[in-house]
Amino acid sequence: DAGITQSPRHKVTETGTPVTLRCHQTENHRYMYWYRQDPGHGLRLIHYSYGVKDTDKGEVSDGYSVSRSKTEDFLLTLESATSSQTSVYFCAISEGQTGNTIYFGEGSWLTVV
Amino acid sequence: QKEVEQNSGPLSVPEGAIASLNCTYSDRGSQSFFWYRQYSGKSPELIMFIYSNGDKEDGRFTAQLNKASQYVSLLIRDSQPSDSATYLCAVKANFGNEKLTFGTGTRLTIIP
Numbered sequence: 001d002a003g004i005t006q007s008p009r010h011k012v013t014e015t016g017t018p019v020t021l022r023c024h025q026t027e028n029h030r031y032m033y034w035y036r037q038d039p040g041h042g043l044r045l046i047h048y049s050y051g052v053k054d055t056d057k058g059e060v061s062d063g064y065s066v067s068r069s070k071t072e073d074f075l076l077t078l079e080s081a082t083s084s085q086t087s088v089y090f091c092a093i094s095e096g097q098t099g100n101t102i103y104f105g106e107g108s109w110l111t112v113v
Numbered sequence: 114q115k116e117v118e119q120n121s122g123p124l125s126v127p128e129g130a131i132a133s134l135n136c137t138y139s140d141r142g143s144q145s146f147f148w149y150r151q152y153s154g155k156s157p158e159l160i161m162f163i164y165s166n167g168d169k170e171d172g173r174f175t176a177q178l179n180k181a182s183q184y185v186s187l188l189i190r191d192s193q194p195s196d197s198a199t200y201l202c203a204v205k206a207n208f209g210n211e212k213l214t215f216g217t218g219t220r221l222t223i224i225p
Binding site for chain 1: 214
């Protein structure tokens, strides 16, 4: 157990509304990530963070923003949800001195209707 | 060309046999390689990682890396029905770059 909690675990929202997903870790790891997983595309990196207030874009960052004001929390915001953002979202953390391994949270299932 | 490619399967293997899962990657500078297992509706869980050419064994699992051929594989010996899952190959570009790039996964079914 890497001590990662995602919330909410399931959410249905309407097109055009903002949505925030939260990732909380208890192990004080430096790196945190948001991935989305879709059939045929696998896991794709949205954004990641390498420290408080230090974030960078991944390969599918359009329409998403992130914030990390505390080491333990990494927030993913969909500014104006679209149906194409219906997906499973996984938070992950990088553990160990060299950050060699990445562990995933349980996922957040988001449906945009 | 995708950065990390896997055969999507499904791959069916009889119980007790060896399952062989393959992955190729395009970035020749990639340094570390990971295998994750994902059960339906669950999150990926790390099985093992490998950095050096050759084989690395952990219980019934063996990872094999050939950097010259840009190829990494996972062998599962004495396959069990509980090994039925999707297996994800992931690649990290270089030491210090902490982003993993994933393949789309291979669905493995172990037939009792």
